[in-house]
Amino acid sequence: MNATTAPPPPLPNPFTPMAFLPPDLAYQYTISTYVYVGTLGVTISMDLRLSLNYLVVVRYPVRLPGLVYLFSRMAALACILSAVIYLTAPVGIPCRLFSKVVDWLFAVAVPSTSLLFLFRVLAIFDRNKFVCAFFSIMWLCVVAGAITPTQGLIGANIGPTKYCIYVKVEEYVGAAAIIPLVNDTLVFLAISWKLMRNAHTSAHPLRGNLSLRALLRGDYLPAFSRGLLQDGQAYYLTTVITKLMTVIIFYFTLVPAVYRAMFAVPNAVVMNMMACRVYRRTKLARYRELKTPSSNLSSAMPNDRAVIPLAFPPNRNNANLKQLGEVDGKRRPIEEIKIVKTVEHDGAPFNEEKGHLNGDASVAV
Incomplete structure (x- = not known):
């Protein structure tokens, strides 16, 4: 069947x-x-x-x-x-x-x-x-x-x-x-x-x-x-x-x-x-400095050379720089800066008039 x-x-x-x-x-x-x-x-x-x-x-x-x-x-x-x-x-x-x-x-x-x-x-x-x-x-x-x-x-x-x-x-x-x-x-x-x-x-x-x-x-x-x-x-x-x-x-x-x-x-x-x-x-720029780089680096280096971040104003002519830097013979901080280099030095003082470090300086690039 x-x-x-x-x-x-x-x-x-x-x-x-x-x-x-x-x-x-x-x-x-x-x-x-x-x-x-x-x-x-x-x-x-x-x-x-x-x-x-x-x-x-x-x-x-x-x-x-x-x-x-x-x-x-x-x-x-x-x-x-x-x-x-x-x-x-x-x-x-x-x-x-x-x-x-x-x-x-x-x-x-x-x-x-x-x-x-x-x-x-x-x-x-x-x-x-x-x-x-x-x-x-x-x-x-x-x-x-x-x-x-x-x-x-x-x-x-x-x-x-x-x-x-x-x-x-x-x-x-x-x-x-x-x-x-x-x-x-x-x-x-x-x-x-x-x-x-x-x-x-x-x-x-x-x-x-x-x-x-x-x-x-x-x-x-x-x-x-x-x-x-x-x-x-x-x-x-x-x-x-x-x-x-x-x-x-x-x-x-x-x-x-x-x-x-x-x-x-x-x-x-x-x-x-x-x-x-x-x-x-x-x-x-959402970054935070927990410990300064110079302190980190100096603690690991054998002597007292430090790495300093340098801040320079934007490129302007001398008249504008003088106008920004002096008012009635008094110095005031420049509002706008740009960090462009990191410079290492031997503890030599910075010469503000000449705009560079006294002594030897080397740029870390």
């Missing part, structure tokens, strides 16, 4: 996009959607802190780095928002076209974030044309790497629905994470080395343990330089973890294809949040 089988029950919603995917792929797709939505929530919560962005824009004149800062924040938000829409909502345009919109927003967000650190390198190595040219070329490489997803990722509709999914990922797309990782590593090492050299003088070179402490902890550095170093460390240690995870998972063939490409956009968003945090702290 032939056994009869009952027909499968009808699907409550046969046009849900998950009904057109294999069960394992549908599960992977759902997990990646959760990751993107969570990243969008973090991004929005950070952007709601409008007071910090307001201070960056209003307190100081808006120049090119400030414009790049605002542009990179908007590009990162637009990138993650479009990616979430791509994965979660039905769209009225072909998914193959909409995927290119997401990919090009990614190609804008990553280079604009790296540009903030290029400005940082150019400011620190402003007199070294070779270093400035090298890191400018590295930034162009970041741009080239960020463009690869626009050619190597292919989107398509899920069945007859208007929901989207990536159906093809080329191997060379990994350059979008590898090149920024290499660039960030070189930037971090270059800035750390330069800041350590600022605490190194020919009379008292930092060797051994002192050199290591200056490189890792910022000891013997002024508060601002120490803040630059420690912010760079926080940025690098955070982003290197996300970038390495992105690269390793992408080239690990045993991982499903959906998971391999899942961390690219969240990695770009984390990179942008940390870079903008470093820029804000530098712009607003």
Whole structure:
């Protein structure tokens, strides 16, 4: 006797996009959607802190780095928002076209974030044309790497629905994470080395343990330089973890294809949040001197030579300087100063009339 089988029950919603995917792929797709939505929530919560962005824009004149800062924040938000829409909502345009919109927003967000650190390198190595040219070329490489997803990722509709999914990922797309990782590593090492050299003088070179402490902890550095170093460390240690995870998972063939490409956009968003945090702290000078650099350095040095931060007024003509410095024959403090050098001396008094130290003086650069 032939056994009869009952027909499968009808699907409550046969046009849900998950009904057109294999069960394992549908599960992977759902997990990646959760990751993107969570990243969008973090991004929005950070952007709601409008007071910090307001201070960056209003307190100081808006120049090119400030414009790049605002542009990179908007590009990162637009990138993650479009990616979430791509994965979660039905769209009225072909998914193959909409995927290119997401990919090009990614190609804008990553280079604009790296540009903030290029400005940082150019400011620190402003007199070294070779270093400035090298890191400018590295930034162009970041741009080239960020463009690869626009050619190597292919989107398509899920069945007859208007929901989207990536159906093809080329191997060379990994350059979008590898090149920024290499660039960030070189930037971090270059800035750390330069800041350590600022605490190194020919009379008292930092060797051994002192050199290591200056490189890792910022000891013997002024508060601002120490803040630059420690912010760079926080940025690098955070982003290197996300970038390495992105690269390793992408080239690990045993991982499903959906998971391999899942961390690219969240990695770009984390990179942008940390870079903008470093820029804000530098712009607003949110660094605190816990212990004076001269006391730190003098306690570690064998004699009484000290490192003194020199403050000079902005460049003005002699008449303006006299007008600022004297009123009715009485001296008054100059309101606006710029710290430009750190000078080491042998305890010789400073000659106010000549504007230099009596005796030998060496500039720590």
